[in-house]
Amino acid sequence: MRVTVIDYKAGNLTSVLKALRHLGPEIEVTDADTAPIERAQRIVLPGVGHFAATRRLDDTGLTPAIRAAIARGIPFLGICVGMQWLYAGSTEAPSHAGLSHFHQSCSRFPDCDQKVPHVGWNSLQPRDSSRLLSGVFPGEFVYFTHSYKAPVTADTAAEAFYIESFAAAVERGNVFGVQFHPEKSGETGLKILRNFLTCEAAC
Amino acid sequence: MLTKRIIACLDVHDGRVVKGVQFVDLIDAGDPATQAARHAREGADEIVLLDITATHEGRKTLLETVRNTARALFVPFTVGGGIRTAHDAEQVFEAGADKVSVNSAALADPTLIDAIGRTFGAQAVVVAIDARRDPAAADPVRDAQVFVQGGRKPTGRRVVEWAREAEQRGAGEILLTSMDSDGTRAGFDCELTAAVSQAVRIPVIASGGAGTVSHFTDVFARGKADAALAASIFHFGVSSARSLKQSLAAAGVPVRLPC
Numbered sequence: 001m002r003v004t005v006i007d008y009k010a011g012n013l014t015s016v017l018k019a020l021r022h023l024g025p026e027i028e029v030t031d032a033d034t035a036p037i038e039r040a041q042r043i044v045l046p047g048v049g050h051f052a053a054t055r056r057l058d059d060t061g062l063t064p065a066i067r068a069a070i071a072r073g074i075p076f077l078g079i080c081v082g083m084q085w086l087y088a089g090s091t092e093a094p095s096h097a098g099l100s101h102f103h104q105s106c107s108r109f110p111d112c113d114q115k116v117p118h119v120g121w122n123s124l125q126p127r128d129s130s131r132l133l134s135g136v137f138p139g140e141f142v143y144f145t146h147s148y149k150a151p152v153t154a155d156t157a158a159e160a161f162y163i164e165s166f167a168a169a170v171e172r173g174n175v176f177g178v179q180f181h182p183e184k185s186g187e188t189g190l191k192i193l194r195n196f197l198t199c200e201a202a203c
Numbered sequence: 204m205l206t207k208r209i210i211a212c213l214d215v216h217d218g219r220v221v222k223g224v225q226f227v228d229l230i231d232a233g234d235p236a237t238q239a240a241r242h243a244r245e246g247a248d249e250i251v252l253l254d255i256t257a258t259h260e261g262r263k264t265l266l267e268t269v270r271n272t273a274r275a276l277f278v279p280f281t282v283g284g285g286i287r288t289a290h291d292a293e294q295v296f297e298a299g300a301d302k303v304s305v306n307s308a309a310l311a312d313p314t315l316i317d318a319i320g321r322t323f324g325a326q327a328v329v330v331a332i333d334a335r336r337d338p339a340a341a342d343p344v345r346d347a348q349v350f351v352q353g354g355r356k357p358t359g360r361r362v363v364e365w366a367r368e369a370e371q372r373g374a375g376e377i378l379l380t381s382m383d384s385d386g387t388r389a390g391f392d393c394e395l396t397a398a399v400s401q402a403v404r405i406p407v408i409a410s411g412g413a414g415t416v417s418h419f420t421d422v423f424a425r426g427k428a429d430a431a432l433a434a435s436i437f438h439f440g441v442s443s444a445r446s447l448k449q450s451l452a453a454a455g456v457p458v459r460l461p462c
Contacts (some may be wrong), residue, residue, distance in 0.1 A: 010280060012301070014297055014298075015273075018299060019277060022277075048327070115405065117405065120204045120205050121208065144205075145326040146326075162255075181279075186243070189276065190277060
């Protein structure tokens with residue numbers, strides 16, 4: 001199994017690489033070269049911080065390579081901002097478009113008396129049909145840190161609740177996204193990463 | 204439901220975990236990697252490693268200790284002590300930390316907060332504040348004095364205004380230690396914690412004084428803390444994070460269980 005991890009300088013890759021290595025696949029990291037994307041059997045797009053950081057994917061020419069890999073059926077996992085990039089965009093950087101694999105947009109948690117960002121361990125309500133969350137029970141906890149979130153839709157694989165319901169995970173075909181950090185979510189997180197590594201390609 | 208976090212803190216001195224009372228009288232409490240793994244296994248939601256001697260001895264954080272500790276740790280991992288520049292922070296992240304905690308260096312040059320946040324995101328920057336109530340101030344709590352260098356040196360900064368500045372500059376969390384309470388096991392300073400937590404929109408981690416379960420329920424309820432940090436109550440087998448969380452759950456505090 002060969003996993004290509006995309007480095008677009010949005011925060012720190014070390015934790016994601018460490019968790020993947022723990023699970024055993026061969027790992028390549030690319031920040032501009034499209035060849036590792038072309039030969040990937042799995043693609044992981046991590047990322048924390050600002051949505052505008054994803055602009056670098058366009059600037060380096062990685063976006064068309066990712067789009068082509070997804071079209072070939074290569075399983076793709078976006079984490080945190082990497083998940084948000086799968087949508088049309090985010091109100092965090094309105095002038096910058098995402099991949100639009102999912103046509104909705106991400107937005108900030110509404111203002112209220114609760115703190116934003118949403119930081120900490122929150123519980124998941126996975127949908128039964130989710131392959132990414134196979135074996136994850138309702139109420140299992142994962143670690144979040146974010147101020148922007150995706151809406152709940154038919155493609156939502158798991159909901160979480162903070163101020164309102166939002167998409168904690170999304171999946172359609174071979175494209176998966178998680179708003180939380182599986183690499184920081186203990187055994188539950190490792191189980192989710194393992195599901196991603198073992199799911200059928202071209203699914 | 205978002206849970207209250209229980210954070211295990213490892214104070215590290217010369218590569219060993221230590222614990223003191225009010226920042227002095229250090230006792231050896233084991234190997235950092237072993238202790239961190241044990242706390243995570245026993246239900247700690249997060250691990251903080253503070254190199255408590257780094258600042259005043261001018262040493263860098265022990266990157267090897269960080270690397271060993273991070274290797275098999277799959278919960279959030281914060282490292283502090285001796286981080287003076289964005290480059291220092293970068294080295295700690297590369298060694299496996301998810302967040303860095305800055306204290307003295309941020310007070311000396313607050314733009315350090317902006318610099319680390321810009322590159323690694325606000326979620327990766329924890330601003331640690333060591334504060335002591337100031338009986339001479341108009342408001343002894345909100346105007347608690349901020350100290351640096353392991354509590355040795357007053358800065359003239361006031362806790363609430365400094366926490367607000369840290370937030371504005373892009374801190375993701377505040378780690379607030381009450382120096383009056385630290386190591387006493389007599390309870391957190393709930394008034395101090397509430398004053399800071401209500402003044403900012405980012406999470407506040409309460410630290411200093413944990414001794415009993417009711418201290419934690421208090422700091423979450425009255426202190427408005429988003430997380431609480433404890434060191435000495437875990438180190439010598441007094442309690443595990445799991446048993447603490449089971450008691451907190453029984454008292455109605457939302458915590459991550461099973462863990």
